[in-house]
Amino acid sequence: MVAPPDADLFAAAPPEVSVYEVSPRDGLQNEPIIVPLEGKLQLIQALADAGIKRIEATSFVSPKWVPQLADAGELISELLGPPGSPPGPIVYTALVPNARGGERAIDGRTDEFNLVMSASATHNLANLRMTQAQSVRTLAEVIAQAQQARVAVNVSLSCAFGCPMEGEVPGAEVLAWVQRFVDLGVTNVTLCDTTGMADPGLVARRVGAAVARFPQVAFTAHFHDTRGLAGANTYAALQAGVTRFDASLGGIGGCPYAPGASGNVATEDLVHLLQCLGLDCGLTVEGLAPATKHLRTLLGHDLPAAVGRAGPRWQRHAPPADFEQIRERALARDATG
Amino acid sequence: MVAPPDADLFAAAPPEVSVYEVSPRDGLQNEPIIVPLEGKLQLIQALADAGIKRIEATSFVSPKWVPQLADAGELISELLGPPGSPPGPIVYTALVPNARGGERAIDGRTDEFNLVMSASATHNLANLRMTQAQSVRTLAEVIAQAQQARVAVNVSLSCAFGCPMEGEVPGAEVLAWVQRFVDLGVTNVTLCDTTGMADPGLVARRVGAAVARFPQVAFTAHFHDTRGLAGANTYAALQAGVTRFDASLGGIGGCPYAPGASGNVATEDLVHLLQCLGLDCGLTVEGLAPATKHLRTLLGHDLPAAVGRAGPRWQRHAPPADFEQIRERALARDATG
Secondary structure, three states, X not given: OOOOOOOOOOOOOOOOOEXXXXXXXXXXXXXOOOOOHHHHHHHHHHHHHHOOOEEEEEEOOOOOOOHHHOOHHHHHHHHHOOOOOOOOOOEEEEEOXXXXXXXXXXXXXXXEEEEEEEOOHHHHHHHHOOOHXXXXXXXXXXXXXXXXXXXXXXXXXXXXXXXXXXXXXOXXXXXXXXXXXXXXXXXXXXXXXXXXXXXXXXXXXXXXXXXXXXXXXXXXXXXXXXXXXHHHHHHHHXXXXXXXXXXXXXXXXXXXXXXXXXXXXXXXXXXXXXXXXXXXXXXXXXXXXXHHHHHHHHXXXXXXXXXXXXXXXXXXXXXXXXXXXXXHHHHHHHHHO | OOOOOOXXXXXXXXXXXXXXXXXXXXXXXXXXXXXXXXXHHHHHHHHHHHOOOEEEEEEOOOOOOOHHHOOHHHHHHHHHOOOOOOOOOOEEEEEOOOHHHHHHXXXXXXXXXEEEEEOOHHHHHHHHOOOHHHHHXXXXXXXXXXHHOOOEEEEEEEOOOOEOOOEOXXXXXXXXXXXXXXXXXXXXXXXEOOOOOOOHHHHHHHHHHHHHHOOOOEEEEEOEOOOOOHHHHHHHHHHOOOOEEEEEHHHOOOOOOOOOOOOEOEHHHHHHHHHHOOOOOOOOHHHHHHHHHHHHHHHOOOOOOHHHHHOOOOOOOOOOOOHHHHXXXXXXXXXXX
């Protein structure tokens, strides 16, 4: 009825998987409070201590729009040290909305620019206040700026699996956007399920097509757990050959179009799934625990991560306190029965 | 690096999928309140109205252990009508723990017995207060009783993907338990992830092996969303050829070994996933909404179902109120730029 499973999909050559942390930018910008610079630096240090190798640290947007990240310049300077400092083991990326932001990012010696536009015209206008044509021009300008400064570039394509306002976004359009970025010299593209509309079938088809058509592009998948499908979508993306995933510690990061819903897939939940699958991402649920604890303290509220509540699958629980009596009574029934 | 995806896994011949509802038994027995008989009947009617075709309605265990289901006899009589009533369109199944319960179930003309034992010796003792050998003897007795009364039988194997107290449960042992049930004439077996320890890789291997070895058995998968993996596990089970799934409306039903964690996969979330995948289960998220609303009223608390909070992926949201001004300002920049 259905194709037989490839039960040993990852057994022959398990891929190494990269987990990219987005909580300091994508997470914190959706929180009602403004976390002070010192708290952000401690969070990023805790993430680094856990073994995270790429962190979206901040955004060089106008503080008018995102007051939570108004300290972007200071944060990046603190992370990357004074000019002439040797490169560290962690790639610090920052969202760069335009050339002005790009100048600030280059001044701070940001390791990588993350550029954002949406596959949905409506979402692009609502979120970025630009038409898609304007976004493409802006992206081209910032990409040229980064190339000149020899800074790495990643483009994140929002609503790559659907738009909460427009509905379906055709796969051909998503591929056409990727082609435009490739034409501009981009080799790193993140396909973002911005509001949790992806399902594993759609991921298999869409991500599979993107990977097949653009073998030169390093694709990252960015899933939200809005409808409980982040794990399924991750599994489908792994089956499609993707090995790079965005995640946000604790699952912070909102979804303004689905009130009350979960946001980004939690780093703990993603790492837990990868550990269950036997895939090495250089991280463990236990190693992330101090960072999770720190984040909860910073924000003062519970975090959506499922593994944070339930613990990992390998966590053992003691039998009931009266287990020995239960056993003795059961065995006694055999003796007398 | 990994095997290429079969993006069109279900495209050629999408299987029909059956969703079995367990909230009246597995759900309500884990609630702190006792729902009155009338409330249960209304819930089951709402589930029937939504199109559910098989409902685990109650349990013939001692009211001493499960006071929430003390009205099992009355409930089944109400559902199945007086002796001589024609069979209805819905299969009402009841958990039957022993021959005494079996007599009560047969008196009420229950459509199907659901028998339970655990693949973990420790969990079997803790949960059923019997050794596994005692459970097998009890099951054999009740199966013979059901066969004589010409009542259908399903066996649910708990901890088929791991035990929170013992840890891993070897796949060979799970297959050996299924073989024992098959030897007793059982053709319907549910593999239960009782405390949410399954992951999609384990499901692919274990369920794939079971389906391959026992082609004569109709397997049902019973997943919990304890660690956010119910969707991924469902997807992996579908890939392995399973087309029958347990689910509990709203996601009710606890997991005593993972405090604060989600319980059974929510029927709404499962149906949403199946709709996304284009698989017909005779149900829709919208059709379930009245039942969900009724359940929330009955229980007086919010339900864990993700789709209940976020709505289905096809739910549209209006653009921001000032969207036209945003667009005009954006276009004006082009005109003046």
